[in-house]
Amino acid sequence: MSAELRKHTVVALVEDRPGVLNRVASLFRRRGFNIDSLAVGTTEEPGISRMTIVVASENGIVDQVQKQLAKLIDVIEVADLTGEDAVIRELALIKVACTTEQRREVLDLVDIFRARAVDVAPGSLIIQIVAEERQFNSLIENLEPYGILEMTRTGRIAMLRGDQTTAVHDPESEELQRFRHSSGRRPAGELPYVSD
Amino acid sequence: MRMSGADIVLESLKRVGIDTVFGYPGGVVLPLYDRWPAHPEVRHILVRHEQGGGHAADGYARAAGRLGCALATSGPGATNLVTAVQNAMMDSVPTLFVTGNVARNLIGRDGFQEADATGILTPCVKHNYLVMHAENLAHTFAEAAYLATTGRPGPVHIDIPKDVFIDEAEFVWPEEVSVRGYDLPGAADEADIARAAELIDAAERPLIIAGHGVILGEACEELRQFAEHTGVPVLNTLLGLGSIPRTHVLSYGMMGMHGSYEANMAASNADLVIGIGNRMDDRAIGRFNDFNHHAKLIHVDIDAGEHGKNLPTAVPILGHVKDVLPQLRDATRQRSHLDWIRWIDEVRDDHSHSMAIPSGPQMTSQGVIKRISERCDDETVIVTGVGQHQMWAAQHMRFSYPNQLITSGGLGTMGFEVPAAMGAQVAKPDALVWSICGDGGFQMTLQELATMVDENLPVKMAIINNGYLGMVRQWQELFYEDNYVAVAISQPDFVKLGEAYGIKALRVTDADKIDGAIAEANDHDGPVLVDFQVEAEGNVWPMVPAGSALSETVEAPRPETPSEVAR
Numbered sequence: 001m002s003a004e005l006r007k008h009t010v011v012a013l014v015e016d017r018p019g020v021l022n023r024v025a026s027l028f029r030r031r032g033f034n035i036d037s038l039a040v041g042t043t044e045e046p047g048i049s050r051m052t053i054v055v056a057s058e059n060g061i062v063d064q065v066q067k068q069l070a071k072l073i074d075v076i077e078v079a080d081l082t083g084e085d086a087v088i089r090e091l092a093l094i095k096v097a098c099t100t101e102q103r104r105e106v107l108d109l110v111d112i113f114r115a116r117a118v119d120v121a122p123g124s125l126i127i128q129i130v131a132e133e134r135q136f137n138s139l140i141e142n143l144e145p146y147g148i149l150e151m152t153r154t155g156r157i158a159m160l161r162g163d164q165t166t167a168v169h170d171p172e173s174e175e176l177q178r179f180r181h182s183s184g185r186r187p188a189g190e191l192p193y194v195s196d
Numbered sequence: 197m198r199m200s201g202a203d204i205v206l207e208s209l210k211r212v213g214i215d216t217v218f219g220y221p222g223g224v225v226l227p228l229y230d231r232w233p234a235h236p237e238v239r240h241i242l243v244r245h246e247q248g249g250g251h252a253a254d255g256y257a258r259a260a261g262r263l264g265c266a267l268a269t270s271g272p273g274a275t276n277l278v279t280a281v282q283n284a285m286m287d288s289v290p291t292l293f294v295t296g297n298v299a300r301n302l303i304g305r306d307g308f309q310e311a312d313a314t315g316i317l318t319p320c321v322k323h324n325y326l327v328m329h330a331e332n333l334a335h336t337f338a339e340a341a342y343l344a345t346t347g348r349p350g351p352v353h354i355d356i357p358k359d360v361f362i363d364e365a366e367f368v369w370p371e372e373v374s375v376r377g378y379d380l381p382g383a384a385d386e387a388d389i390a391r392a393a394e395l396i397d398a399a400e401r402p403l404i405i406a407g408h409g410v411i412l413g414e415a416c417e418e419l420r421q422f423a424e425h426t427g428v429p430v431l432n433t434l435l436g437l438g439s440i441p442r443t444h445v446l447s448y449g450m451m452g453m454h455g456s457y458e459a460n461m462a463a464s465n466a467d468l469v470i471g472i473g474n475r476m477d478d479r480a481i482g483r484f485n486d487f488n489h490h491a492k493l494i495h496v497d498i499d500a501g502e503h504g505k506n507l508p509t510a511v512p513i514l515g516h517v518k519d520v521l522p523q524l525r526d527a528t529r530q531r532s533h534l535d536w537i538r539w540i541d542e543v544r545d546d547h548s549h550s551m552a553i554p555s556g557p558q559m560t561s562q563g564v565i566k567r568i569s570e571r572c573d574d575e576t577v578i579v580t581g582v583g584q585h586q587m588w589a590a591q592h593m594r595f596s597y598p599n600q601l602i603t604s605g606g607l608g609t610m611g612f613e614v615p616a617a618m619g620a621q622v623a624k625p626d627a628l629v630w631s632i633c634g635d636g637g638f639q640m641t642l643q644e645l646a647t648m649v650d651e652n653l654p655v656k657m658a659i660i661n662n663g664y665l666g667m668v669r670q671w672q673e674l675f676y677e678d679n680y681v682a683v684a685i686s687q688p689d690f691v692k693l694g695e696a697y698g699i700k701a702l703r704v705t706d707a708d709k710i711d712g713a714i715a716e717a718n719d720h721d722g723p724v725l726v727d728f729q730v731e732a733e734g735n736v737w738p739m740v741p742a743g744s745a746l747s748e749t750v751e752a753p754r755p756e757t758p759s760e761v762a763r
Contacts (some may be wrong), residue, residue: 070500179332
């Protein structure tokens with residue numbers, strides 16, 4: 001069975017509470033799905049976090065990924081944005097070796113890719129780029145001859161264009177919010193010493 | 197009302213309808229046990245090992261048809277539960293597992309008896325909780341019970357640090373539970389029902405595979421009506437046995453690795469397969485890629501994750517089986533499939549030797565199991581372990597109502613038989629409960645005999661004793677050229693062992709004495725252990741070798757003279 005591998009962008013809206021990342025990661029490991037990248041952050045709705053997961057797999061597998069994710073109690077909503085009209089971005093910081101003589105040409109490259117130099121040192125530059133994958137790879141290719149010293153990427157995030165949203169606006173009662181927020185979280189302050 | 201975390205836990209157990217907890221105490225749950233005498237409505241049964249407690253809760257839940265509960269301490273208590281939790285997960289059994297943990301300020305410091313219980317159990321449960329605030333306890337229990345018993349049921353685990361039992365909080369029981377990440381399926385999609393009905397009406401050789409979901413969804417009557425209306429023969433998965441009476445004219449018993457020859461041929465030759473509350477497991481379906489290419493598949497399940505997981509599905513139907521089956525019945529024509537049924541009957545009659553019990557003076561496992569079955573009444577519960585005896589029980593016992601058979605299907609847990617039977621007996625104190633045990637599995641969890649004696653649970657245990665880990669030996673014989681490695685298993689004198697526990701114990705070495713021993717066990721008011729010393733090297737036939745297609749079902753290589761045909 002040789003099916004074409006394709007990168008899928010799956011968005012999961014999850015309860016913001018301890019253990020959620022572990023549940024999601026555990027599910028991917030257990031079912032043998034490979035995570036290309038994973039980005040997590042808060043959303044416009046207090047108590048709800050958004051995970052953007054990039055999975056390289058056959059179409060049928062992504063269907064299973066979505067269904068298995070949706071089964072997790074802490075996962076509120078799952079959507080596959082692959083092939084949808086969406087803004088897809090990733091941010092990277094790239095530290096590139098660069099002598100003062102080379103600096104001008106590197107900065108020209110940075111301009112072409114609409115990236116930015118955010119740190120300048122005598123022998124190196126940190127370049128920040130916010131882009132889609134193709135543009136991103138192309139910049140790296142062009143920087144490689146200078147020597148890439150270090151690189152870090154945030155992983156992909158995505159949002160549908162236009163009025164459509166992948167959001168949950170389902171406010172719960174204050175009581176329930178308090179329960180969900182504190183569930184599994186260590187209380188603040190000193191705890192009494194209780195030995196076992 | 198303000199009360200301690202311990203009181204809130206016990207009060208919450210009552211609210212969710214738990215009347216029995218199979219538990220084992222330890223350091224961190226001491227504050228809970230300290231308050232137990234004030235809550236006599238919740239019976240505590242002291243087991244001898246946490247795994248036993250877990251399986252007992254599982255057996256209890258299946259026999260009673262409601263939430264079962266087991267309790268353990270932190271660290272080793274929690275890790276000893278793992279097998280039982282995963283067992284309940286694989287078989288979708290509504291269970292609540294409660295563990296204590298070290299006090300909050302000690303979590304993460306690798307203190308005495310600390311284990312990451314929620315981390316360890318996360319992949320084994322439907323959901324779990326670490327409760328860090330006493331005021332969250334009541335809500336957590338309400339939510340946990342709701343999750344465990346609704347939708348596709350399963351185990352839910354609650355981990356409670358020691359000092360949370362001690363902290364005080366207001367006891368507020370939530371009037372309703374709603375979980376926004378948990379949607380129960382509503383009515384099935386009408387277009388799906390229409391498409392399914394079209395396929396059913398057009399089919400010439402349709403077949404139903406009824407699984408555990410029919411029993412869990414309490415839809416046995418709806419299944420019978422749907423099958424009778426459409427005239428479609430019904431096969432069962434192992435856990436689906438009992439969803440339709442085996443005596444029903446449309447019931448063709450179990451399919452799969454040790455299913456009947458006719459069941460596997462029917463599944464391989466059908467032009468439409470209607471899976472109902474089953475999960476298309478490899479033991480039932482055989483090699484996925486070669487499962488009947490001519491058949492279209494309709495799959496009714498409450499869990500969308502099961503649709504298309506193992507087999508391409510023409511029409512997945514998401515919904516409660518109890519609602520979907522009447523909808524399908526109303527949408528389809530009344531039919532009978534006489535030619536198709538005649539075809540299956542002919543296969544059955546031509547292969548009647550394939551499940552025959554060997555003749556001769558020797559005592560066979562099948563013979564013992566069949567005789568126990570013949571002496572069951574309408575309330576008898578059969579619990580089995582895992583291996584040859586389990587398959588022979590599935591083949592030769594005539595299950596006629598739901599949850600009459602309690603067995604470890606998905607996980608295949610040896611050692612399930614004794615504690616699960618104990619749990620079933622607690623759930624049904626007046627029923628006759630027979631535990632069909634392997635001599636291997638029995639030795640894994642026999643410590644629960646002491647619990648049975650303590651609680652005077654009159655479980656009847658039949659050790660199908662062939663001196664081998666029989667199923668493994670069968671595979672070594674058939675697929676590893678008789679190279680028997682680590683399968684001959686020694687054993688204690690089971691009669692002396694039973695007597696040491698204060699249990700009536702019998703040994704049967706002669707086929708003529710089988711009936712007498714069963715009658716004696718049935719008549720005895722208390723637990724009984726019967727050591728049936730059966731032939732050593734019997735094999736379970738027919739068989740689909742691991743990794744083969746159902747159509748490649750193999751029968752016994754040298755047909756033995758059938759003395760007693762198994763139907």
